[in-house]
Amino acid sequence: KQEVTQIPAALSVPEGENLVLNCSFTDSAIYNLQWFRQDPGKGLTSLLLIQSSQREQTSGRLNASLDKSSGRSTLYIAASQPGDSATYLCAVANQAGTALIFGKGTTLSVSS
Amino acid sequence: NAGVTQTPKFRILKIGQSMTLQCTQDMNHNYMYWYRQDPGMGLKLIYYSVGAGITDKGEVPNGYNVSRSTTEDFPLRLELAAPSQTSVYFCASSYTLGTISTQYFGPGTRLLVL
Numbered sequence: 756k757q758e759v760t761q762i763p764a765a766l767s768v769p770e771g772e773n774l775v776l777n778c779s780f781t782d783s784a785i786y787n788l789q790w791f792r793q794d795p796g797k798g799l800t801s802l803l804l805i806q807s808s809q810r811e812q813t814s815g816r817l818n819a820s821l822d823k824s825s826g827r828s829t830l831y832i833a834a835s836q837p838g839d840s841a842t843y844l845c846a847v848a849n850q851a852g853t854a855l856i857f858g859k860g861t862t863l864s865v866s867s
Numbered sequence: 868n869a870g871v872t873q874t875p876k877f878r879i880l881k882i883g884q885s886m887t888l889q890c891t892q893d894m895n896h897n898y899m900y901w902y903r904q905d906p907g908m909g910l911k912l913i914y915y916s917v918g919a920g921i922t923d924k925g926e927v928p929n930g931y932n933v934s935r936s937t938t939e940d941f942p943l944r945l946e947l948a949a950p951s952q953t954s955v956y957f958c959a960s961s962y963t964l965g966t967i968s969t970q971y972f973g974p975g976t977r978l979l980v981l
Binding site for chain 1: 907908909911912915926957959969971972973975
């Protein structure tokens with residue numbers, strides 16, 4: 756059974772720092788991996804989607820990498836801002852394409 | 868463009884009551900999903916639908932029912948509410964089956980069963 760783990764569970768950094776969020780998964784037979792952002796009391800917003808054949812995706816200050824063989828993904832946030840404060844969720848899609856399996860998330864707090 | 872809308876935003880139920888959580892999307896997506904998120908946990912898939920008239924179970928379907936009579940609507944029904952169903956429920960939709968294209972999420976329905 757696929758399990759997704761995110762480390763750390765919470766992270767506090769001062770504004771301007773570069774940071775890395777980690778995601779690991781137990782079954783490398785995935786279709787893709789997605790990173791989402793969740794603000795308190797709100798739904799999820801997709802940030803980046805990496806197909807299983809890709810190694811990384813970039814959007815603005817965000818860069819996500821994928822290493823299927825080791826079962827790991829990282830989300831790199833450059834020059835963090837207070838507006839980046841949110842919970843970041845990692846999810847992997849099973850090979851059948853019928854489900855996204857989510858990690859518990861990393862709650863990020865960026866102080867000004 | 869409203870995207871995915873959910874009603875109600877918040878509801879308190881007594882044990883044994885029933886209710887329907889509404890979900891509507893205006894993006895003409897064929898695929899729709901229901902997830903639940905318990906405090907401090909990731910989302911878990913309850914049911915999904917690949918088109919009008921077609922639904923299938925996800926990871927945690929017990930205690931829930933769904934129907935899909937139109938492309939736009941995907942209601943989730945709780946027949947006999949139990950405290951274990953206290954959670955935040957998210958509806959999502961996607962252009963393709965969840966893997967190739969991203970899923971768009973609604974704002975969630977917070978349900979408390981007492």
